[in-house]
Amino acid sequence: MLKNWNPGEVPGEEEIRERLDRARGRLYELQMKIKEHKLPVLVLFEGWGASGKGSTIGKVIKNIDPRFFKVATMSAPTEEELRKPFLYRYMKQIPENGKFTFLDSGWMEETTKDCLHDKLSEEAYANRITSIKRFERQLTDNGYLLLKFFMQIDKKEQDERISKLLSSKDTQWRVAEFDKWQNEHYKKCSKVFDRYLSDTNMSTSPWYIVDAKNKKWAELQVLETLVSGIEVALQNSAHSVPLLQNVFPLVKIPKLEDVKLEGKVIETDEYKIKLKKLQKKLSGLHNRLYRKRVPVIITYEGWDAAGKGGNIKRITEALDPRGFEVHPIASPEPHEKARHYLWRFWTRLPKDGHIAIFDRTWYGRVMVERLEGFCSENDWRRAYNEINEFEKELSDWGAVIIKFWVHIDKDTQLVRFTDRQNNPEKQWKITDEDWRNREKWDLYEDAINEMLQKTSTTYAPWHILESADKKYARIKALEIVIKELEKALD
DSSP states (O other): OOTTOOOOOOOOHHHHHHHHHHHHHHHHHHHHHHHHHTOOEEEEEEESTTSSHHHHHHHHHTTSOGGGEEEEEOOSOOHHHHTSOTTHHHHTTOOOTTOEEEEESOHHHHHHHHHHTTOSOHHHHHHHHHHHHHHHHHHHHTTOEEEEEEEEOOHHHHHHHHHHHHTSTTTGGGOOHHHHHHHHTHHHHHHHHHHHHHHTOOSSSOEEEEEOSSHHHHHHHHHHHHHHHHHHHHHTTTOOOOOOOOOSOBOOOOOGGGOOOTTOOOOHHHHHHHHHHHHHHHHHHHHHHHHHTOOEEEEEEEOTTSSHHHHHHHHHTTSOGGGEEEEEOOSOOHHHHTSOTTHHHHTTOOOTTOEEEEESOGGGGGTHHHHHTSSOHHHHHHHHHHHHHHHHHHHHHTOEEEEEEEEOOHHHHHHHHHHHHHOTTTGGGOOHHHHHHHHTHHHHHHHHHHHHHHHOBSSSOEEEEEOSSHHHHHHHHHHHHHHHHHHHHO
16 A cells, blocks of 8 residues: 555645644534434554654644543553453443544554564464454444544654654653664565555555645644544444354254253252362362463353353352452443443453353343344344354454353243242342343244354354253353363363
8 A cells, every 4th residue: 555655745835724724623513413423433543653643643632522532542562461362452442432532553553563573473464464354344333433544754754753853852752662663674664564554454444544744734634534534424324234144163053942951950969079079170270271371251141040140150169269250241331332332341351361251241232132122133133243253353362262051941930030039038139121031032032043053153152051950050061161171271
């Protein structure tokens, strides 16, 4: 892209001034429409060191109410962030509906830096590009406006700016070592930048190359592109997104009606012996996981009153409390609802060597949200592929993903509901919503079957726990967890 880029003729100062006034005024007007239409806007600034990314962001945000935007400078990842998936720290920064986030550098700088310092093999680079393209596409598919600017200056201009900044004690801090390294290796950097820009230039999130030699002209290019992008996004906000075909290998899994519950029982004495033995084994594996820094994600979905809580308890009893966290997932909070539906799960991911257990998960998108009308049909149909992509990202990071569906039949659920209703110590466990959901059993069963069939991948398969006898389900879960962890550790 940079190779073939032509900066074109720079307008005269008077024309730039007039156009800047118009663009600033229009952006000021549009911020209220963004709020009304709940349009989230993510603006990424990349480019050469000393090209003016920070100062351009500073000029643009002067035209926006400070309640509606956030600016984040994405410096080198912290030690904590390095123990999470690559995209974690960027997903954390996405804006709420109706607001802006401006990023001063981001996933391009981190990726190209890794390339320039030989930290990425060709295969790793290709995988990183695939991850980034999926990430950007998921944002735009879910209604985000993503604008990507690359601030371009030539070697001579960069050298002059760096020298000027270094000449004053008050501005020396603005020059990073990498800026100087870039200038010394300008051709090499230009080649890597050009490749990255070409590889990630998509119709839904294209790159805009900004001629940054003249600072007012650079500001105008950004403002006019930002205004134009917002206007188009507001017009297209109601459009449905095409559904992508699943490209991930699937594991065959039975439909719920074919899962036999009869005979799946265990005697109390045998249960106690096996429980003690399996928990001891899991405890030892947890220490090895921590030492080898293997992240583990265990997810629980299942019918109401199926025994998820008791199942989770038998697993966590065997774990060092410093090395795991259980996330009970309820209805999203307002700040969670105002973002991409996977955001609240990205932000709860474990560090490597730690275990995260989710009681309810991202699969709410294709069950509760689908059946209760909390998202559009296009949203939940698209979610199967988005979830497979999310779990592939976690698997490629090195996470062990263990997904449980805790299964009972309708009669067993009624017995347990009635017991909860009549027992004062258990009444807190039963709600009117549980009874309402029960009335939709058949609809839920259809949705669950579709979910299991479309998201049981080779890297994150579903495991069905027959839980008419809760003790049987607990032992089976422990055996599966131990088997999967041993496989990963070996």
